[in-house]
Amino acid sequence: xxxxxxxxxxxxxxxxPGEDLREKLDELRMTPSEFAVRCNKPVKTISxxxxxxxxxxxxxxxxxxxxxxxxxxxxxxxxxxYDEAMARNKxxxxxxxxxxxxxxxxxxxxxxxxxxSPTRKIEEKVEALxxxxxxxSHISWENYYIExxxxxxFRISLAHAKSPYALSAWLQKGENQARKIDAPKYSxxxxxxxxxxxxxxxxxxxxxxxxxIQSLCLRAGVKVVYTPCxxxxxxxxxxxWIESNATPLIQLSCRHKRxxxxxxxxxHEIGHILLHGKKDIFLEDGxxxxxxxxxxxxxxxxxxxxxxxxxxxxxxxxxISLNDDDIIYWAKKLNTHPGIIIGRxxxxxxxxxxxxxxxxxxxxxxETV
Numbered sequence: 628x629x630x631x632x633x634x635x636x637x638x639x640x641x642x643x644p645g646e647d648l649r650e651k652l653d654e655l656r657m658t659p660s661e662f663a664v665r666c667n668k669p670v671k672t673i674s675x676x677x678x679x680x681x682x683x684x685x686x687x688x689x690x691x692x693x694x695x696x697x698x699x700x701x702x703x704x705x706x707x708x709y710d711e712a713m714a715r716n717k718x719x720x721x722x723x724x725x726x727x728x729x730x731x732x733x734x735x736x737x738x739x740x741x742x743x744s745p746t747r748k749i750e751e752k753v754e755a756l757x758x759x760x761x762x763x764s765h766i767s768w769e770n771y772y773i774e775x776x777x778x779x780x781f782r783i784s785l786a787h788a789k790s791p792y793a794l795s796a797w798l799q800k801g802e803n804q805a806r807k808i809d810a811p812k813y814s815x816x817x818x819x820x821x822x823x824x825x826x827x828x829x830x831x832x833x834x835x836x837x838x839x840i841q842s843l844c845l846r847a848g849v850k851v852v853y854t855p856c857x858x859x860x861x862x863x864x865x866x867x868w869i870e871s872n873a874t875p876l877i878q879l880s881c882r883h884k885r886x887x888x889x890x891x892x893x894x895h896e897i898g899h900i901l902l903h904g905k906k907d908i909f910l911e912d913g914x915x916x917x918x919x920x921x922x923x924x925x926x927x928x929x930x931x932x933x934x935x936x937x938x939x940x941x942x943x944x945x946x947i948s949l950n951d952d953d954i955i956y957w958a959k960k961l962n963t964h965p966g967i968i969i970g971r972x973x974x975x976x977x978x979x980x981x982x983x984x985x986x987x988x989x990x991x992x993x994e995t996v
Contacts, residue, residue, distance in 0.1 A: 641711075723750075742800055804852040814848055822933060864896050885970065
C-alpha cells in the first residue's frame, strides 16, 4: 500500500519575504534606494523583492544579513516557506481539477485489495491515486497512458480500451510490485534453457508452482508478478519491458483460476519476450494492426508448443477414448498436465465443458509483493 505523510502543518497563507523586508526598512527608516546602495543591488531588484515579484537568492540573503543584521538563513527559510506554500496552492488547484479523473477509477476495489488507503473524501482519493501512479497530476497520467508521450518506452495507448482507468491501475500495480524485486541482467539464453523446467512445473502443478516459476524466471532476469484482476480490467496477463527497457516483466492475474488457461497465458507472454521487441505490449481486446496480429499469433503458437503441440494434440484426438486413465497416460507421456489436455479439447469443442472438469486445477496464488 502506498503511504505518504499527510499530517504536517501547512499554513494556507504565507506572505512573501519581501513583506518582512519592507517592515524592517520602515523600522530602520531606510529607503529602498539606500538599502540598494548598501547591498550593491539595483533599486529595481530591491523593489521587485519588496513587491513580491522576485525571490530572495542565497547571494541576496548574505548581503541582507550584513546590512540588516538578520541571518541569511532567516531570509532563505522565509523564501523557501513561501515557495512551498505557492506550490501547495497550485497542487490544491491541480487536485480539484483531477476530481473528475479520480471518479473514473474503481477506487473501492483498489482499496479492498490494499493498493490504496481507503477514504471517502474525493480529494484524498486524488492524492492516493497520484501517489499510486507516481505522478504529480492527472495530466501526467493522460500523457503516459493515452497520448504516448514517453519516447523509448513500451508502446501503449489506452485511448480505445474499454476501461482505460482500471486497466492502467492494474498495469501500474504490476510495476509497483516489480520495483520490489531485484533481478540480474536479462539473458535470453537462460530463459530458453529453463523452458523445459517450466514445462515440468506445469505438468506437476505443485502447490508452490508460482514461487517456483518466479524463482526460475528470475535466474534469466525476468520478473514475474501476480496481480489480481481489478474490477473493469478483465485481463489474463501481459508482458512488457520496464526499467528503461532493461528488464522484462510478466504480469499475470490468474483471472479464470484454471491451470490450463494460466499456463497458456504464461507461455504466451514468454513468447512475446523471446520473439518480439522491447516496445511491444499486447493487451486483451486491444486494437492491433495486421503486423501486431501476426505477433499475437506467434505468441499463441509458442504457448501451444510448450503446453501441448499440434502434433501431440492430433495424436491424442486419434487415439483417446476419453476415459480417465487415457487422459493421465497421455499427460505423463507428453510431460504435460491432464488439465491442459482437457482444456485444449474443450477449447476445440471436441468435448463439452462438463467432461473432465475434475482434471482442471483451480489456481490459487497469494500476492507476495
